[in-house]
Amino acid sequence: MMYPQRDPFDELNQVGYWCFIKVLPEKISEFLGYVDSFDFYYLYREFNFHKFQSAWLLNLRRHVLEEIAKDTIVKERIRLSITETLNEIQVEARDREQLQYILTHYFC
Known part of the structure; x- marks a missing residue:
């Protein structure tokens, strides 16, 4: 396996x-x-x-994230989803850091 x-x-x-x-x-x-x-x-x-699951964003390349974030409505919805995910206690530290980076660089 x-x-x-x-x-x-x-x-x-x-x-x-x-x-x-x-x-x-x-x-x-x-x-x-x-x-x-x-x-x-x-x-x-x-x-x-x-x-929507914020985990989908973790393995995406920069150009894909940029493309997804082009629409302001989608960008706002994903921003809210990432924020909700980051407020959860059980998010792994590595994933939390990556989501914070994605949030600040693409969806803010």
Whole structure:
């Protein structure tokens, strides 16, 4: 068994990101509902942000974070989500530092 375990939806999330940045010309709505992170990329502004998880941001590259933060409404919703996550006691110190960095550099 490998650690950390690989996300079985990595490829689907990549397709969602390609839809988000408009690399894929056609919409692929039949994949909606399988995994929330794909739904976020695909729906973006219309995504149900009650399902958003700040942990999704931890392994994203700078250009992806910049692209996500371009919309002011999405930026505000993610800022609130990160703030809620940082207020939780059980966040690992390393993840907390990374989320603080992401918050201050991309979503403030």
